[in-house]
Amino acid sequence: MMRSSRLALIGLALVLVGCAGLTNDPGKITVTNNSSTDTVVLTVSLADGQSSMNLAPGASASVRTVVGGVYEVGVTLAGADQEAYVSKLQALRDTAEFLLGEDPTPDQVSAFMDQATEIHNLIEAARQNGVASCQGNLALSLTEPVSVSASVSTSSIGGVTTYSMSCGSA
Amino acid sequence: MVDRLKARLWIIFLTGALVSACVTINQGVPATPTEGIVFPTIPPLPLVTLPPIPTLVPQPTDTPTAETAEPATPEPTLAPGETAPATPIDLMPFLTSGITVYNLGDSTLYVDATIIDTGTGDEYPVGVSSVEPDQYTRQATLATRYRIDFSYSQDTNDALGSCTIDVAEADEIDFAALPDGIIVTRNAVQPDDPAEMVVATSSLCQAGAAG
Numbered sequence: 001m002m003r004s005s006r007l008a009l010i011g012l013a014l015v016l017v018g019c020a021g022l023t024n025d026p027g028k029i030t031v032t033n034n035s036s037t038d039t040v041v042l043t044v045s046l047a048d049g050q051s052s053m054n055l056a057p058g059a060s061a062s063v064r065t066v067v068g069g070v071y072e073v074g075v076t077l078a079g080a081d082q083e084a085y086v087s088k089l090q091a092l093r094d095t096a097e098f099l100l101g102e103d104p105t106p107d108q109v110s111a112f113m114d115q116a117t118e119i120h121n122l123i124e125a126a127r128q129n130g131v132a133s134c135q136g137n138l139a140l141s142l143t144e145p146v147s148v149s150a151s152v153s154t155s156s157i158g159g160v161t162t163y164s165m166s167c168g169s170a
Numbered sequence: 171m172v173d174r175l176k177a178r179l180w181i182i183f184l185t186g187a188l189v190s191a192c193v194t195i196n197q198g199v200p201a202t203p204t205e206g207i208v209f210p211t212i213p214p215l216p217l218v219t220l221p222p223i224p225t226l227v228p229q230p231t232d233t234p235t236a237e238t239a240e241p242a243t244p245e246p247t248l249a250p251g252e253t254a255p256a257t258p259i260d261l262m263p264f265l266t267s268g269i270t271v272y273n274l275g276d277s278t279l280y281v282d283a284t285i286i287d288t289g290t291g292d293e294y295p296v297g298v299s300s301v302e303p304d305q306y307t308r309q310a311t312l313a314t315r316y317r318i319d320f321s322y323s324q325d326t327n328d329a330l331g332s333c334t335i336d337v338a339e340a341d342e343i344d345f346a347a348l349p350d351g352i353i354v355t356r357n358a359v360q361p362d363d364p365a366e367m368v369v370a371t372s373s374l375c376q377a378g379a380a381g
Contacts, residue, residue: 108364113360
């Protein structure tokens with residue numbers, strides 16, 4: 001059984017990599033925070049992946065896809081929630097540094113696992129109640145990589161921040 | 171168990187069909203046993219009922235038949251010798267596992283993935299992804315052997331570390347990268363030995379190593 005599975009995967013890998021024309025080239029979605037003042041936590045959701053990013057004003061990040069299709073970009077965390085997210089990331093980083101140093105302890109291992117789970121759950125919960133979002137479509141090509149751009153901008157009226165989203169399609 | 175067997179057989183059958191289609195498409199370069207890839211022989215399979223095989227690649231034809239045409243839709247016309255465009259394969263059913271990367275560093279992390287054929291050692295580059303600071307990204311992947319190189323520099327693809335790992339179906343592999351090194355976990359399982367969480371020392375990242 002294992003041998004059959006392995007052969008199938010090898011065959012598939014050969015097709016994927018060695019037979020251009022049967023699989024689409026990968027696509028890329030680049031997300032930019034066009035706000036001049038606000039850092040935002042954005043989540044890009046795709047059929048074959050998901051990515052969350054903490055983008056400072058003017059910063060960009062990208063996500064790769066091998067299947068394309070409809071994608072969604074959402075502002076998942078803002079304000080105090082965004083600050084909490086960043087502090088959890090910092091805690092995860094501190095624990096990871098202990099693990100990479102000399103004589104890490106089982107408690108640090110446990111803490112790392114808990115912190116990583118906490119961050120993941122925080123994003124998942126926030127994604128369900130996103131502040132703002134948009135959708136686009138990425139139709140991949142057999143012959144060339146396809147890229148699209150998405151962006152978020154913010155405005156503040158009476159101390160309330162509103163988000164404007166844009167998702168490109170190709 | 172029967173469903174699982176059927177699924178595997180279906181993948182094997184489909185893969186064979188795809189490979190055959192691949193050779194068909196590249197008609198300009200005749201495939202011979204002396205060039206390109208030699209496919210391993212698949213052992214005899216038990217008799218099972220397979221689902222109908224969809225047409226993955228339109229075959230070149232000068233006279234389209236009504237068999238494949240919608241009555242109300244005009245058939246595309248192909249000039250003599252012209253090859254119909256290939257139909258892209260839907261990869262999604264094969265992407266049964268996931269690899270997640272957290273970049274906990276302060277600069278862009280470059281992640282370079284390569285599929286390794288466990289039989290021959292041949293390598294097939296998948297591509298380079300960039301992960302920004304405070305970004306984490308999960309990519310659905312094939313269940314197979316990968317070498318994943320990490321670097322905070324575009325010039326040297328494995329400057330930070332490298333992990334050769336066997337990814338099984340439904341596996342979720344997590345990496346967390348910092349300038350000092352990389353943490354790795356499989357399916358959120360907490361190892362007894364902390365060294366098993368460090369790419370440089372973890373047995374997870376030594377797939378195929380001698381010994």
